[in-house]
Amino acid sequence: MPKLPASLPASLRDVPPAELFLDVFARDLQHRGFARGGRDAALQALAVIDPVTYGRDRSHLDGHVSRLSPYLRHGVLTLAEVRDAALAHAPDTAPSRVWKYVNELSWRDYSVRVYAEVGDLIWQDFEPYKTGLPASVYSHEFPADIDEGTTGAACIDSWSQDLRETGYLHNHIRMWLASYVVHHRRVWWQGGASWFITHLLDGDPSSNNLGWQWVASTWRAYPYLWNRGNLVKYAGERYCASCPLADAGCPFDATYAALSERLFEGREAAPGESGHLDPASLKAVPWEPSSTPETVPGVVVWVHGDRLSPTNEALAAYPEGPAVFVWDDELLKEWTVSAKRQTFIHECVQELPVHVLRGDVAAEVIRFARAHGANTVATTPSPSPRFRAIVTALEAAGLTVQLWAEPVFGESLTPLDLRVHSDYWRQISASAFGKDPAPPKPKRPRTKKGQSAKTKT
Template identity: 45%
Template structure:
């Protein structure tokens, strides 16, 4: 492994190690320190760390291959030119603002106009939109947003993950392959996520929350906002119709790779008892799965123009620290420590820029890792390894335990007069900020936004948000200039 960025402060008892001979040594350290990983039965055959490496160098290498034109034309295919940058964006190794500028630069380098990059910019807009929705709903993203469009009662769905899905032994080549990639890599193409989610919810009648937790346990880009609201769209609790797929759809966008080797593939193009459960028209699938005469058509991803429910009721957690826990960043602090969290593991973190060289701390939150904080799942070893590799790129002390307790002890050790951090969307940030801010002055700096929108933003539909945001985003793009012949 590359050597970690050196620290300018002496180590203390309890600091986590920052030097490893190789990734295997890192995995051994993590497994020993967070010993429950990877004990779950759905991960026992998986390699300890993902082949996707964390850190700025890996992110920049993937960013260098960015092709907005190829993305627009092939992104729905499993072998399409998707960016695979979502884990780095999720953790702030790359920000949406950096991604926006990278798209603009890629277009300018090839002399292309706005239209060539609109699809990729639009998808980045979806990420920004979901973050804004999460900030509004808080933990409400775990609740059904609408009555299920499938017409089935909640009691029709089971709360546990079936063993054959968890273990990758359904006998369906596509489903078992998706499970294998999820567990072994910690990443799935968006279309594969939709297919796997639909199979879990509609064919196997599993609650969408169960599937969402399963994904969040393993996905390196495990973002509750995009993840949960996408599961709800598939389930029909945040959409007018449940999302279904059939074998023709899967073959088209997977190049037929699964059906050719599947023992349950239909013979001669016709389904047979015990064969492929996806071999039917959408109308027949709807009748079979939902016992309804009403035909179901296939909605087009992504989750566009779905009605957003009202803002959370009083008492529900929302992102952002309470006002009394935040002071204006006006230079009041002379000797702060920096609180680094999992949404800002990159050089664009405004806390680094405002106070370069100051002692910084990241805490592996045991409650979050073990799944005892809120409704989230325990975190897999692969997710921990990816985070750790990102952190080794930064001049930051690593600890494990309770975040507020560790941070306040770190501040006392360095004689700090306060704490500086960057704003996070995760609702737990508000609770932690309140505890920290009650003991020390806390400055919360705003990261550079994907798009600056003044005044209230209508989040009832993506189209309403994008109607305002699109023009503002593209205002910073200078297209190719026409010259005289």
């Protein structure tokens, strides 16, 4: 690592986060989550994925899920390399064996692309609730009994405990828990999304918030519900067997029709309600392959939380250059990030050749660049509006910012239609399976049950 200029404070790289964030570690007694941070741990987890079996039993709580999401969210692994690892489990003649796994990876790419377009709007209702209820009936105060796991429902309380203690929830549980928060307790989805981001090792506003909007019906034609039968189908009796509400008072022991009648005023938006997203803004998002910058002298590398890997493209471009990571005090406070998450990030950073600072990110990167006499900052892209604001501040300080992109997950021959995942998937699916980009296949016309798709004469 280059010699440290005298004007910079000592690196915090090897300082345990428990010493840096005393209040967080005192508040969150679970200091380590379900996964260890860093590239070595990520590669160990990647080596044992079973994408073929995943396609058959992923919805079951004991199914073959990979638990790679924290490594993908923080850029320790890229979607492209996880996709390539999945394809290695299927012969070239039978990529369909891992189709579902690759398709599920695409949801991450899709969510990130939507987030890049909508920015902070990710925290607003894209559409009105389709529950017949106005947004005003959903409480902005998150219930303490859900947060503490004291609702009395064994499933809900167990999931709350798992979230707080491990930083992980199976995707099916995430939907079940979100549905309970929003529809049974009538809490605005933003509160639940913030709760998840605090504790989940993979929490970020892209996949997380879009998932909550999907459940809430602010980005879906109807609200997501589940009942006891659905729970038992995918989880067995592990919760119901010990639940004090199992024989009387279970809020989920009803048909879907009965639940819908109990919880909703209707299955459409209440009169006068509207959303904040113009769907046309996602209809034709320009697609262009990322260009690779040319290496230049006088560069420092800024590593941020979306690409915490030794394979970081900016680090690879300038392997001998000074590099910096900054603990973003403002963001950590805004998201009330848990001790588990900070430990995971710290473990990732320890594998990187970076000087670690904390405070205002833009100010610290500017200070780091000036201390090294640099006029260019090399980094990797991020969909976050906060990232764009930091880049703007760096440029306003007279610095040139180079963006070194990671390998793409899927390419398109046309502007991307991000209004719904299925249209996006049709555009990039060929490339996602390692083939040359191809025009999307035409949609098959929907027909009523029992009616042929052919035109009747």
